[in-house]
Amino acid sequence: MSTETFTAYAITCLLISLAPGAGVISSISTRLNKGFTCSLWNLAGLECALSLQIIAVICGLGAVLASSEVAISVVKWGGAAYLLYLAFSQFRSASTTGLEKQINHSSSGFDIFAKGLLTNLSNPKAMIFILALLPQFIDLRESIVSQYTIMGITMIGIDAAVMIFYTFIASKATNLISNEIAMKRINQAFGTCFAAMATMICLVKI
Structure with missing residues (x-):
């Protein structure tokens, strides 16, 4: 792979x-x-999932998934359902009291x-995106x-690195946001975003 290709x-x-x-x-x-x-446990989970997706594409499982209407539907609707669950969790977090938040804060690393x-x-x-992206930069020679x-x-x-950057930005915001009402609004916004993503997955034809 040339330097120009790798840079691109x-x-x-x-x-x-x-x-x-x-x-x-x-x-x-x-x-x-x-x-x-x-947040570090969450990062590990995100990157582990990305690793599995890349490995699946390299091993050819991505192509199998993309060509199977049943398989893609299962992943699609299962994914949408999980994002809706995350949305519900965010709205529930927005409505908890201070004591309940202390209890929720003690989630195990494995859960995160x-x-x-x-x-x-x-x-x-x-x-599917990774499946379409990676071959574009492959040099068959x-x-x-x-x-x-x-x-x-x-x-x-x-x-x-990007997720760490966003986490760093969030840590700065944590120092500024000490108002419980503000945190409630933020969690409601996150819940709305997760719900919107779930809706997009349901509506977009893959």
Whole structure:
């Protein structure tokens, strides 16, 4: 892979990661509601899911999923249902009292990891997008395996860096937002975003 091709690919990955999506909202929401440690568990879950999607594409499972109407429908509606669950959780968080928030704040690392994992896996368009993106930057004259490995590591690294950036922004906001009413409005906004994403998945034909 030439330097020019790799640079173009890296820029593409950066722009994709910067675009607001379920992962970004999950990163910001987790940092604001659960704290820094939980945000790291959420990040691990998000990137683990992205790793699984990339591996699935490389192994050919992405093509199988894209060609199977039943499989894509299961992932699509399951993903939409999970995003609606996240929306409900955000609205529920917005209505909890101070004591209840202290209890909710003590979520285990595994729970937060699973949330991040399922958040990224719940979007069937992501795997199909990766399936369409990666081959565009492959040089058939060079080792396919090494190129896919470099591209996968690059995509995960850039996405992780962007999520950390959003988490850092959220940490600054945490210092400014001490008003419980303001946090309630923010959680309601996150809930609305998750619900909107679920609606988009339902309406868009994949």
